Amino acid sequence: MxxxxxxSGFCVGIKRAYNGMNRIAKTREKVNVFHRVSTSAQAREWDTLRRIEKEDSELFEEYPNLVNVSVIDNPSMIKSGDDVVLGFHGIEKPVKEELLTKNVDIEDLQCPFISRYNSTLEELTSEGYNLIAFGRKDDHHCLDAQSVAKAYGRTCVTVEKPEDINHINFNAENKWACVGSVTGNTVLWKAVVSKLNENEIEIKIVETVCRxxxxxxxxxxxxxxxxxxxxxxxxxxxxxxxxxxxxxxxxxxxxxxxxxxxxxxxxxxxxxxxxxxxxxxxxxxxxxxxxxxxxxxxxxx
Ligand code: SF4
Structure with missing residues (x-):
């Protein structure tokens, strides 16, 4: 047979974060790391920081300085003046703002594709765009798009497949933009983009699905x-x-x-x-x- x-193995964002932690931990006896964890118990068990906690031997062989890394489960454990390194998944904006008000020194290893997705949501909604967020309805990136749009008083519609576009009530008075969840289904994303390009109303499409x-x-x-x-x-x-x-x-x-x-x-x-x-x-x-x-x-x- x-x-x-x-x-493919770990994605580029995860490898980048492990490399960064390994580099930082080379010169420090103890490095505190933290990031946003998934709501799925299964994904939490596979999480990159959980793997450090479990002292995965293959991981430590590839990134030996991770032995100096200590995983923080809850941001409330981070005290004023502490140093913290953020893993590939980053943290929610309010949590980051709270840490900064506590004068926590943050080294951010969030994946650049996630950072770009988040900043794109802010830019588009602050410029007056309503959002079409491609991805599964329970995907946290789509839920983030909903939250950001709401904060700026915009509409956000999640589409999972091209046919969902038929149900959007486009009106000429509003500007519309579309983003794709970073880990979305790329076949469906291409089909959604193709259908949006046929729309009578011009829609700004931002390529946010990651490489x-x-x-x-x-x-x-x-x-x-x-x-x-x-x-x-x-x-x-x-x-x-x-x-x-x-x-x-x-x-x-x-x-x-x-x-x-x-x-x-x-x-x-x-x-x-x-x-x-x-x-x-x-x-x-x-x-x-x-x-x-x-x-x-x-x-x-
Ligand atoms: S956005 Fe892409 S590269 Fe970044 S962490 Fe997610 S899957 Fe990995």
């Missing part, structure tokens, strides 16, 4: 086309869901697994190839370990 593995999403989903889609079945190593985050959706659009047999124990031996019966892909919180070594496990499981048939 041929096993085709994705090579990693395009690359990761393109790779996953290609591997899924070439394989009999697909395993998506699911970290519970929005990027994993987008990968799953893209794979499912080109392959009828796609399974979401979060550990080796989830893989069923009967899935491997009568197949000649399998693709293994993952979300942004799934390191390359986990994909490779899954491939090795699947290979062993297949040999028992």
């Amino acid at each position: 041929e096993i085709k593995t994705a090579k 990693d999403s395009f690359k990761r989903q393109d790779e996953a889609s290609q591997l899924s086309k070439e394989a009999d079945i697909v395993l998506v190593v699911d970290d519970g985050g929005g990027a994993s869901t987008s990968v799953f959706e893209v794979c499912s659009s080109v392959n009828d047999t796609v399974y979401r697994v979060s550990s080796k124990e989830d893989v069923k031996i009967e899935w491997l019966k009568d197949i000649s190839s399998i693709a293994i892909v993952g979300g942004i919180l799934v390191p390359q070594w986990t994909i490779d370990e899954m491939a090795s496990y699947v290979n062993t499981l297949h040999s028992y048939q």
Whole structure:
């Protein structure tokens, strides 16, 4: 059986944050890190800071100074005058403002794509645009777009697919702009952009879907086309869901697994190839370990 593995591993924003923490921790005995955590329990378990807390041996081998990093669970634990390093996910604006009023020294390693998405929301709404936020309704980036629009007295409509645009009540008096969730489904995003470009009312479209999403989903889609079945190593985050959706659009047999124990031996019966892909919180070594496990499981048939 041929096993085709994705090579994306951690996304660029996560690698950048780990590199930054590793650099900072090289010259300090203790570094406090913190960032916004997901509302999904599964994504929290896969979170990059949780991985530091668990003292992941492969992670520490790649970023040895992370042994000096201490994870803070709650911003209320950060005291006046403390230093804090923010992980790839950053923090909500009010939390950051509160830390700054406490004179906390913040080193911000938030992913630049997330920073750009957030600043784009502020710029557009402050310039008077209503928003079309592409992404899943429960995606926190779309929820952020709703909050920012509300704060500026603008309308924000979330669209998950091109057909949703038909239900928007565009009126010529308002300016409209569209942003895409950074980890959104890139196939649907392109379809939404295409449909918006046909609209009679001019809509400003800002490309905010991140570079990693395009690359990761393109790779996953290609591997899924070439394989009999697909395993998506699911970290519970929005990027994993987008990968799953893209794979499912080109392959009828796609399974979401979060550990080796989830893989069923009967899935491997009568197949000649399998693709293994993952979300942004799934390191390359986990994909490779899954491939090795699947290979062993297949040999028992
Ligand atoms: S998936 Fe994209 S936006 Fe999200 S952290 Fe990674 S690089 Fe940044």
